[in-house]
Amino acid sequence: xxxxxxxxxxxxxxxxxxxxxxxxxxxxxxxxxxxxxxxxxxxxxxxxxxxxxxxxxxxxxxxxxxxxxxxxxxxxxxxxxxxxxxxxxxxxxxxxxxxxxxxxxxxxxxxxxxxxxxxxxxxxxxxxxxxxxxxxxxxxxxxxxxxxxxxxxxxxxxxxxxxxxxxxxxxxxxxxxxxxxxxxxxxxxxxxxxxxxxxxxxxxxxxxxxxxxxxxxxxxxxxxxxxxxxxxxxxxxxxxxxxxxxxxxxxxxxxxxxxxxxxxxxxxxxxxxxxxxxxxxxxxxxxxxxxxxxxxxxxxxxxxxxxxxxxxxxxxxxxxxxxxxxxxxxxxxxxxxxxxxxxxxxxxxxxxxxxxxxxxxxxxxxxxxxxxxxxxxxxxxxxxxxxxxxxxxxxxxxxxxxxxxxxxxxxxxxxxxxxxxxxxxxxxxxxxxxxxxxxxxxxxxxxxxxxxxxxxxxxxxxxxxxxxxxxxxxxxxxxxxxxxxxxxxxxxxxxxxxxxxxxxxxxxxxxxxxxxxxxxxxxxxxxxxxxxxxxxxxxxxxxxxxxxxxxxxxxxxxxxxxxxxxxxxxxxxxxxxxxxxxxxxxxxxxxxxxxxxxxxxxxxxxxxxxxxxxxxxxxxxxxxxxxxxxxxxxxxxxxxxxxxxxxxxxxxxxxxxxxxxxxxxxxxxxxxxxxxxxxxxxxxxxxxxxxxxxxxxxxx
Numbered sequence: 001x002x003x004x005x006x007x008x009x010x011x012x013x014x015x016x017x018x019x020x021x022x023x024x025x026x027x028x029x030x031x032x033x034x035x036x037x038x039x040x041x042x043x044x045x046x047x048x049x050x051x052x053x054x055x056x057x058x059x060x061x062x063x064x065x066x067x068x069x070x071x072x073x074x075x076x077x078x079x080x081x082x083x084x085x086x087x088x089x090x091x092x093x094x095x096x097x098x099x100x101x102x103x104x105x106x107x108x109x110x111x112x113x114x115x116x117x118x119x120x121x122x123x124x125x126x127x128x129x130x131x132x133x134x135x136x137x138x139x140x141x142x143x144x145x146x147x148x149x150x151x152x153x154x155x156x157x158x159x160x161x162x163x164x165x166x167x168x169x170x171x172x173x174x175x176x177x178x179x180x181x182x183x184x185x186x187x188x189x190x191x192x193x194x195x196x197x198x199x200x201x202x203x204x205x206x207x208x209x210x211x212x213x214x215x216x217x218x219x220x221x222x223x224x225x226x227x228x229x230x231x232x233x234x235x236x237x238x239x240x241x242x243x244x245x246x247x248x249x250x251x252x253x254x255x256x257x258x259x260x261x262x263x264x265x266x267x268x269x270x271x272x273x274x275x276x277x278x279x280x281x282x283x284x285x286x287x288x289x290x291x292x293x294x295x296x297x298x299x300x301x302x303x304x305x306x307x308x309x310x311x312x313x314x315x316x317x318x319x320x321x322x323x324x325x326x327x328x329x330x331x332x333x334x335x336x337x338x339x340x341x342x343x344x345x346x347x348x349x350x351x352x353x354x355x356x357x358x359x360x361x362x363x364x365x366x367x368x369x370x371x372x373x374x375x376x377x378x379x380x381x382x383x384x385x386x387x388x389x390x391x392x393x394x395x396x397x398x399x400x401x402x403x404x405x406x407x408x409x410x411x412x413x414x415x416x417x418x419x420x421x422x423x424x425x426x427x428x429x430x431x432x433x434x435x436x437x438x439x440x441x442x443x444x445x446x447x448x449x450x451x452x453x454x455x456x457x458x459x460x461x462x463x464x465x466x467x468x469x470x471x472x473x474x475x476x477x478x479x480x481x482x483x484x485x486x487x488x489x490x491x492x493x494x495x496x497x498x499x500x501x502x503x504x505x506x507x508x509x510x511x512x513x514x515x516x517x518x519x520x521x522x523x524x525x526x527x528x529x530x531x532x533x534x535x536x537x538x539x540x541x542x543x544x545x546x547x548x549x550x551x552x553x554x555x556x557x558x559x560x561x562x563x564x565x566x567x568x569x570x571x572x573x574x575x576x577x578x579x580x581x582x583x584x585x586x587x588x589x590x591x592x593x594x595x596x597x598x599x600x601x602x603x604x605x606x607x608x609x610x611x612x613x614x615x616x617x618x619x620x621x622x623x624x625x626x627x628x629x630x631x632x633x634x635x636x637x638x639x640x641x642x643x644x645x646x647x648x649x650x651x652x653x654x655x656x657x658x659x660x661x662x663x664x665x666x667x668x669x670x671x672x673x674x675x676x677x678x679x680x681x682x683x684x685x686x687x688x689x690x691x692x693x694x695x696x697x698x699x700x
Contacts, residue, residue, distance in 0.1 A: 045074055045564045045574040045608075046519055047138070048512070055122060055149050055425075056354050056367045061510050062427060064437050064460030064472035066143040066523050068092075068562055072164075074574060074608060075133065077620055077648060079177060079666050079693040081185065081209065083131040083139070087159070088624055090141050091578040091604040092560055097679030099259040100317065101283045102129050104678065108143060108527060109556045109582040109600040110156030110502075115346075115375065116480070117153060119160040120289075124150065124373050126311055126346035129285045132229040132251045134187055134207040137164045143560075144504045144525065145478035147456040148439045151371065151421045155478040155502025155529050156556075163247065166201035166235045167191045172700040180691035183211035199237040206230050214688055215258060215272075217279040219397045225255030241297040245307075248290045257281035257319045260683035262326070263631060263676065266640070269326065270394065272674075272686045278335060278390070278398040281319035288312050302355040311346040318404075320390070323682065331394040336385040339406040345376040363429040367439075373419040382409040415447045419481075425458075435462040437474075445481045452481045454499050469511040478502035482533055482550075490546045491538065497550060502529045518565035529554040536588040553585040554597070575607030584633065595635045599678050601627035608646075620648035620666070632680040642675035644668075644687070662697040 047069035048060055060067065068090050080086045084103045087093045096104030096111070105112045112118065118127040140160040146153055170192030177185040191203035206229070213223040231249035238244050257277045261268040268274070293307035320337035327333065352369040384390070384401045392398055425439035437460040444453045460474035482497035508523030532552025538545045558580040566572045582600050586592040608622040627641040648666035669690050677685035 045071060045572055045610075047071060047564075048519070054367075055352055055369065056365060056427070058365075058427065060519065060521075061464065061470040061512070062435060062462060063510075064462055064474040064508070065476070065506065066092075066508060066521060066560065066562065068141040068143070068576065069138055069564075070141070070574070071138045072136070075136070075139075076697075077610065077650070077664070077666075078608070078622075078646075079179075079664065079695060080133055081177075082133060083159075083161075086133060086139050087141070089574060089576075089606055089608060091576040091606045092143060092558075092580075093141065093159075094599050094601065094604065094626070094629075095678035095685070096599055097260055097683040098685055099257075099679070099683050100128075100319075101253065101255055101257060101285070102127075103131075105159070106597070106600060107141070107154070107156035107159070108525075108558060108578075109580055109597055110154045110527075110529065110554070112156065112159065113154060113480075116151070117158060119150060119158055120309070121163055121293075121307075122150075122160060123307070123309055123348040123350060123371070124346075125161065125348075126313060126344055126375075128313065128344065129251065129287055129315075130227075130253055131161060132207075132231070132249065134189075134229045135163050135205055135231040135249055136161050138162050143523075144474070144506055144527065145456075145458075145476040145502050147443075147478040147502075148423055148425065148441045148458040148476065149367075149369075151373070151419060151441070151443050152445070152480050152499075153478055154480065155504065155527055163231070163249075164189070164191075164203055164205060164233060165245075166203040166233055168193055168198050168201060173697060175695055175697040177209075177693055177695045179211070179693040181212045181214050183209070183693070185209040201235045203233040204231070205233075213256070213258060213275075214691075215275050215686070217275045217277070217398075218392065218394050219279055220395075221279045223256030223258050223275065225253070227254075228252045243295045245293040245295070247292070247309075249288070251285070251287045253283075253285040253287075255283060257283055259319075259321070260679045261686050262323075262682040263637065263684045266637060266676075268676075268684070268686060269328075276320075276323045276333070276335075276682070278320040278337070278392075278400070280398070280400050281337070283319065284316045286314045301357065302353070304351070304353050306349075306351040308349045309347070311344075311348075313342075313344040313346070315342040315344075316340075316406075317342065320398075323392075324389075333392050333394075334389040335392055335398070336383070336389045338381050338383040339404045340379065340381040341406045343376075343378045345374070347374040348372065361431075365427040365429075367423075367425040369424075370420070370422045372421075373417075375417040375419075377414045378411055379414075380406045380409050380411045382406050415449065417445060417447045419443065419445045433464050435464070436460070437462065443479070447483070450484055450496070452496075452499065454479045454481070468513065468516070469509065471509045472507070474504070474506045474508075476504050476506075485548045487546065487548070489544050490535070490548050491541065492548050495548070497533060497548075498531050500529060500531045500533065500550075502527065504528075514566070518563065518567065520561075520563050522559070522561040524559045525557070527556045527558070534586060534588055549588075551587055554583070555585070556580055556582040558582075570612045571609065572612075573607060573609045575605070577603070577605035579603050591634050595633060596630055598630055598632045598680050599639075601629040601641065603627040616652045616654065618650050620646075620650075622646040622648075626675075631676075631684065639676040639684075642673055642687070644673050644675065645670040658700065660699045662699070664693075664695045664697070666693045668692070 114128045143157040172190040175187045187207040194200045209227040234246040291309035296304040317340040320335040350371040421443040423441035428436040441456045458476040462472045479499040506525040510521040531550040534552045560578040562576040564574040625643045650664040653661040672690040675687040
């Protein structure tokens with residue numbers, strides 16, 4: 001059916017303005033401590049620095065941990081509109097469920113928490129919603145404990161989303177996508193200097209997307225989603241050595257709810273298209289980020305970077321959240337759910353001082369920094385459950401419960417949390433062959449009634465057998481603060497809990513091969529999480545009595561390899577493979593002890609390739625392999641392994657009406673593979689069959 005795009009007038013106006021000052025096709029490269037410069041188009045999928053990951057200018061060969069960078073070129077070729085599509089390019093990340101209209105992931109087998117598993121531009125980012133990929137320049141996957149620089153986080157690592165930045169040269173990209181499931185997306189990205197001396201620069205990104213689903217509710221209707229993303233980024237050179245940056249972005253995501261499929265005997269009950277939620281289930285997310293950063297070059301050897309971001313997230317969630325009692329003979333089941341309104345506020349600030357100096361023949365590259373995080377949460381909710389559960393007949397409409405309104409419920413305001421951290425890191429170059437990385441962090445968290453503190457070390461040794469390669473050995477830690485036990489029926493009520501901690505021993509190597517056209521890295525690691533909080537029933541002490549302790553553990557031993565760059569002048573690739581032996585340890589629960597975590601395969605791999613037929617036409621071929629894995633932590637059932645192939649083709653018409661016009665077509669799941677993706681029990685994501693995405697892109 002026809003779709004109207006409210007951005008049409010704005011796009012037409014900006015297009016007319018840019019045609020008058022058309023510039024050649026180009027890409028932007030962010031240089032640490034320098035201006036944004038324009039370079040020729042680069043399709044090699046390479047990124048040789050770890051500046052975003054390490055908070056200081058460092059080459060990948062000097063970084064004693066694995067960092068995978070997925071850049072804008074690859075994101076554009078794949079037509080990615082979700083973080084899950086982007087992260088499918090890294091085999092160490094496994095996808096979880098997508099209930100509540102957000103994506104969940106595990107990195108090296110450990111869950112990435114919405115509050116401390118994701119960064120934006122190096123600051124903690126509340127990621128309880130589908131991330132606005134249109135605003136991103138690249139996504140960095142930081143593997144292994146990263147508590148030294150970023151504070152509380154899981155031991156598997158972090159995902160850092162780096163936003164686009166204004167360019168000095170004027171450029172505009174307009175893209176129109178058409179895809180399966182009535183998908184339409186219109187996007188404009190315009191950037192350039194606003195003053196003749198180029199001291200003031202800005203970048204505006206706007207996107208409007210609508211799509212349906214290939215799955216159906218029990219009454220035959222189809223879920224629909226509408227998303228708007230807008231971002232404004234401004235840089236102003238206050239002096240030649242000081243740049244003030246401002247950013248604002250807004251994401252509105254209004255969509256129907258599909259919590260996933262019920263799996264029995266390895267197959268979805270009622271087929272792969274059936275949605276158990278009520279058709280009127282809907283989640284409306286409204287997220288805003290606003291902030292500023294200041295970069296100061298104090299002298300040739302020292303620089304100061306500081307910034308602040310305020311995130312406000314409002315969610316209205318009306319849904320049926322669970323179902324039970326399915327009777328296949330009668331075709332009936334029961335639904336429970338709620339009408340809920342949430343407000344989150346997430347404030348972050350940081351200050352980093354970077355410097356270089358020598359002590360004799362030894363060179364030091366030092367980072368001294370501090371960061372702060374404030375978390376606020378309020379919720380209002382009215383639920384229907386128990387005797388108020390809805391009776392459903394398959395194939396029949398489902399009525400919304402009368403009088404269901406969150407505003408009739410009492411608002412719950414949870415204690416605010418403030419986290420403070422100070423850290424120091426020193427990259428020590430002893431000679432051209434040997435380097436050391438050492439650092440420590442002190443962290444403190446205060447929720448008004450309880451205070452916790454922690455110290456986290458990190459150490460690594462790096463050996464360079466040649467200018468083209470390095471071998472490293474690293475030890476690092478992570479931590480996740482825990483609230484005291486607050487349960488009158490628990491024998492340890494009031495007991496303070498230690499942070500859940502993680503530690504890693506990692507041996508790795510990195511190489512720039514084939515005249516630096518190909519980057520290759522590999523690592524083996526032993527990753528352990530301890531002090532996990534466990535609760536068990538104590539019927540010997542009375543009915544309903546429990547005991548909370550910290551004796552849980554999780555150990556993951558693994559190996560991985562990554563490659564990115566050019567194999568030939570025409571063939572480029574980005575790929576990775578991961579082997580992981582993961583085990584849960586719970587001495588109080590025989591059903592869990594010794595099990596493998598849900599949705600963590602023993603082996604996974606992914607690859608995306610580009611073959612340039614000539615200067616204008618290119619072909620893409622990609623593959624994603626996910627091995628057999630368990631569907632839940634109790635290991636009650638398994639999901640079969642699968643291999644999905646994707647393919648694409650693009651053709652560029654140069655100087656079409658003073659612009660470069662690029663036409664793209666991507667086919668996902670080329671061979672129509674049936675597979676189960678992330679999520680457990682009754683929240684399992686069913687992999688979509690063969691689907692396509694076509695796009696037209698004009699670049700001025």
